[in-house]
Amino acid sequence: MKLTLKIWRQKNSESKGQMVSYEIDNISPDMSFLEMLDVLNARLILEDDDPISFDHDCREGICGSCSLFINGQAHGPDRRITTCQLHMRKFKDGDTIYVEPFRAKAFPVIKDLVIDRSAFDRIQHSGGYISVNTSGNTQDANSIPINKEDADNAFDAATCIGCGACVATCKNSSAMLFVGAKISQYSLLPQGKTEASRRVLNMVNQMDLEGFGNCSNTGACEVECPKGISLDNIARMNRELLKASLKK
Amino acid sequence: MPKKKLTYSLNYRRPKSEYSPDDELTICIRYYHKCNQTKKTKIIKKSTGVRCMLKDWNSDWHKNSDRSPVKSSDPFHKKKNNILKKKVKDFDIQHLYSNVENESSSNYLKSNLPKGSIDLKWTNHKNTINLVSPANKRNIDIIVVGTGLAGGSACATLAELGYNVKAFCFQDSPRRAHSIAAQGGINAAKNYQGDGDSVYRLFYDTVKGGDYRSREENVYRLAEVSANIIDQCVAQGVPFARDYGGLLDNRSFGGVLVSRTFYAKGQTGQQLLLGAYSAMNRQIARGKIKMYNRHEMLDVVIVDGKARGIITRNLINGELERHSAHAVVLATGGYGNVFYLSTNAMGSNVTAAWKAHRRGAFFANPCFTQIHPTCIPVSGDHQSKLTLMSESLRNDGRIWVPKKLEDVNAIRNGSKKPTEISEEDRDYFLERRYPAFGNLVPRDVASRAAKERCDAGFGVNKTGEAVYLDFASSILRYGKEQARIKGEDENNNELIKKFGKEIIRKKYGNLFQMYEKIVDQNPYETPMMIYPAVHYTMGGIWVDYNLMTTIPGLYAIGEANFSDHGANRLGASALMQGLADGYFVLPYTIGDYLSDEISTGPIANDTKEFMLAEKEARDKLDMLVNNKGTKSVDYFHKRLGKIMWNKCGMARNKKDLQSAIAEISKLRKEFWSEVKVPGSQFEFNEELAKAGRVADFLELGELFAKDALNREESCGGHFREEYQTKEGEATRKKEFQFVSAWEYVGEPKNAILHKEKLDYKNIEVKERSYK
Structure with missing residues (x-):
């Protein structure tokens, strides 16, 4: 395959970036999108050019590192996958592909396609946990049976990989799907109920402080989420928030 | 030198x-x-x-x-x-x-094993080791490098206890450590299924699975604390799979005869890591953990013979930093990426462990590598990494190749589909060779059996390096069961298949999806193609019973150490070991060392030792950036990987290992004269980070080959062609019942061997048979 790539290049967080065009040839349809970028980088290095920086690690769709906005879509044209699972067979010979970083006010660019998602970490610091110490004396794991449906829903919410596709996709740069997923996971489990009010108030507050926008129920985040996290989680978070605010 | x-x-x-x-x-x-x-x-x-x-x-x-x-x-x-x-x-x-080697057992290796019967050792040890009072813990700093299951859980627990923790990871968030990719599950001796499981049985299976090359005492402790891990994780909100009664579900893994594996679909590692990450977050919020993301450790600093700090590079701006503490914990994972292609994440590396080795920590059993039988086969030269298909699939998938070579050829040229091969023309080679364990033999055995069939010409893809993993019979079995439960016609084939696929989707949905995205084939309709790939390294830094390395004050936990898995790790045991070390072992044992440090006071980071270590790291980076060679880092990494896979891979022999040592040594020289690293030191420079890692792999690879050459026996993942039975099974040798701990003295090929003899008092050392 022969392709034209238009890629966002930005030296560092202070400098201004721009789209740069690259021609690339001999791309196999079995390559992953990141392997195609590897090929381009190998060439750039030998041509004394600066290789393109992008975040990636596990390359099997679970670590949540990769974060490319390809042809206007988070993680590219395919559904329910991350960029590293996107294969070149989804493109046609001669295509022009636009590659940008995930863009949001709360996700500043570090270099090229690499962004700083530490805002997500800070939201988790504000309440994304259950306060239990490691003691070896916690009660037996089976002492509280959990309704299978709740357990499964908690699991589905917990599959979030924290990649930020929801934020990048949302016209408001809202992080509600991410935050909602974490709050749902804990609010569905008996272990998480004790501090549910405090958690939702703190996490939502931190989310606002980080500069993420609000939800206007467009549902684009659910469509682009590589793990298919459901909008129900946002609804559940809003219910929890309302409950907690009333209690307060 | x-x-x-x-x-x-x-x-x-x-x-x-x-x-x-x-x-x-x-x-x-x-x-x-x-x-x-x-x-x-x-x-x-x-x-x-x-x-x-x-x-x-x-x-x-x-x-x-x-x-x-x-x-x-x-x-x-x-x-x-x-x-x-x-x-x-x-x-x-x-x-x-x-x-030079030290006879029988080395004086330098003090394992600090507690006295008493095996079931009381850990209890006795906890009762007798020194403790640090809560007031003193506030004055003690601990550095933890790596935030996977072992590092993350250790950080959280140490901070809960009151120590000041500084945590480091090279990823952009601790949640992205590679533990997250573990799929299948975590073992624990809970015996919830009532199928006869016990602490002893888990201990026994792990030692036997490791082919009698692990330390008995450590493994028993691991089995002992395993049940606590599940309790702890559930309390943290880890959503394990449950049955309709609301209780936890289990499945079975290779090499065992009970169901003791807890799981969260095919994402157990992710859920457990997020549990540890959440516990960390709580402590970060309290200020007890100071988290350094996008920081890579470049050296460990030794002051007066004790580990007192590390040198790190901030990967965003390239600045070197000196961090001091009273103790340093390495939780930096395994070194499978020395093979270039492995199921490890792209960033997984040996640098931290290797730097510790260069500073005096002995490196144990480097040649014990796990080659996982069920990975997606290599598709071409462009491949950057391999993807694992969880071992749990072998619960329901049957592994086979055609019996006839003409069928193999027909499949390869596309004139026949695997589904068209009749039952009698299929060779379910694991069921044939190992009737007792069938498709659930341990990983080393399954991998070698697949290689044997492919070497004999029965590989089913174009490269001849793939076998089938087939779910058709499970789909039928589950479908019939569902039809009966739902009161539907159990002879209606279409309906049964539909029901069966639903069950399979529930159990392995995300794995099937992953396979389909990569290979572009639907595994519900046609069997998966799989081939062994490098997955885990049992070898690592030598540690004593307290998980301390041969450098006082330096600890190694999780995959980074060597202690629990011997020559082969059983499925779902890596998560167990990581969390056991981090939650339940290290936080206790480290107190024994730190009790002597309560009056030390803060450790200065501007002493000559720190300055010198920083300068060495800086010089090395300068050398890489200023080298201006002609070949990229990946070029050398790929070549190293080829040498490792061809000569130190699934089957090894004396001649190849000797030539591997020479080739790697030569390649390393070439690397330092020919490598080209673009950009500068003081910027976000991924190529530079990669170059440093590959430089260390190029040293480790040589030690790896030397260790494999030295170990003149076959055991677990280490298979020497010279030492096998007529049926091709591994031949273990009594005189090699020891841990090889290597001391660094310059060139890796000159490392000095120290032996830790392994005694088995509670298990009879037998021929490992899964027949």
Whole structure:
């Protein structure tokens, strides 16, 4: 395959970036999108050019590192996958592909396609946990049976990989799907109920402080989420928030 | 490598007084060797072959090797002295090192095993080790490098206890550590299924699965704390799979006869890591953990023989930083990426562990590598990494290749589909060879069996390196069961298939989806193609029972250490070990060491040791950036990977290992003269980070091959072609029932071997049979 790539290049967080065009040839349809970028980088290095920086690690769709906005879509044209699972067979010979970083006010660019998602970490610091110490004396794991449906829903919410596709996709740069997923996971489990009010108030507050926008129920985040996290989680978070605010 | 002072001596075998002046003895070249770690010195002698009578020996040997040790009273004194001079001149001390080894069990390896019967050892140990009071914990700093299951859980627990923790990861968030990719599950001796499981059985399975090359005491402790891990994780909100009664569900994994594996679909590692991450977050919010994301450890700093800090590079701006603490914990994972292609994440590396090794931590059993049988086969040269298909799939998938070569050819050229091969023309080779365990034999056994079939020409893809993993019979079995439950017609094939697929989707949905995205085939309709790939490294930094390395104050936990899995790890045991070390072992044992540090006060990071270590790291980075060679880092990494896979992979032999050592050594020289790293030190520079990691892999690879060469037996993941039965099973040897702990002395091929003998008092060492 022969392709034209238009890629966002930005030296560092202070400098201004721009789209740069690259021609690339001999791309196999079995390559992953990141392997195609590897090929381009190998060439750039030998041509004394600066290789393109992008975040990636596990390359099997679970670590949540990769974060490319390809042809206007988070993680590219395919559904329910991350960029590293996107294969070149989804493109046609001669295509022009636009590659940008995930863009949001709360996700500043570090270099090229690499962004700083530490805002997500800070939201988790504000309440994304259950306060239990490691003691070896916690009660037996089976002492509280959990309704299978709740357990499964908690699991589905917990599959979030924290990649930020929801934020990048949302016209408001809202992080509600991410935050909602974490709050749902804990609010569905008996272990998480004790501090549910405090958690939702703190996490939502931190989310606002980080500069993420609000939800206007467009549902684009659910469509682009590589793990298919459901909008129900946002609804559940809003219910929890309302409950907690009333209690307060 | 310091220059050694050489002298001569006679090779006395009895006390000097027992010799008469006319006795003739061999003259040796002798020198001192100082052990990096213990600072103890031992004398090493090397025969010259020249003999001399006692009366002709110049006993004044202390001076140096320039003198003539044979007196003129010997008629051949001139000739002899000339030979000796020449021998000293040509004396290759580096070469000699490679032949030095410590007999049976090394004095330098103190495992600190507690006394008492095995089931009481850990309890006794906890009762007798020293503790640090809560007030003193506030004054003690601990550095933890790596935030996977072991590192993350250790950080959280140490901070809960009151220590000040500094945590480091090279990823942009601790949640992205590679533990997250673990799929199948975590073992625990809960016996919730009532199928006869117990702590002893988990211990037994793990030692046997490791082919009797792990330390009994550590494994028993692991089995003991395993049940607590599940309790802890559930309390943290980890959503394990449950049945309709609301209780936890289990499945079975390779090499065992019970169901003791807890799981969260195919994402158990993710859920457990997020649990540890959430516990960390709570402590970060409290200020007890200071988290450093996008920081890579480049060296460990030793002050007065103790680990006192690390040098890190901030990967965003390239600045080097000095961090000090009272103890350093390495939780930096395994080194599977030395093979270039592995199921490890792209960033997984050996740098932290290797730097510790260079500073004096012994590296144990580097050649014990797990090659996982069920990975997606390589599709071409562009491949950057391999993807694992969880071992849990072998619960329901059956592995086969065609019986007839003409069917193989027909499949390869596309004229036949695997579903068209009739049952009697299929060779379910694991079920055939190992009827007792069938498709659930341990990983090393399954991998070798697949390789054997593919080497015999039965591989089912274009490259001839793939076998089938088939779910058709499970789909039918589950479908019939569902039809009965739902009161539907159990002879309606379409309906049964539909029901069966639903069950399979529920159990393995995300794995099937992952497969389909990569291979572009629907595994519900046609069997998966799989082939073994490098997955886990059982070897690692040598640690004692307290998980301390041979450097006081330096600890290694999780995959980074060597202790629990012997020569082969059982499925779902990595998560168990990581969390056991981090939640339940290290936080206790580290107190024993730190109890001596309560009055030390803060550790300064501007001492000469820190400055020197920083300078060394800086010089190395400078060298890489200024090298301006012609070849990229990946070029060398790929070549190293090829050598490793072809010569140190699933089957090894003496000749190949010897040539691997030479080739890697040569490649390393080429790397340092030819590598090209673009950009500068003081910026976000992924190529530079990669170059540093590959440089360390190029040293580790050589030690790996040396260890494999030295271990003249087959055991677990280490298979030497010279040592196998007629049926091709591994032949273990009694004289190799030890841990190889290597001491760094310069070139990796010259590393000195220390042996830790392994005793099995609670398990009978038997032929490992899964038939």
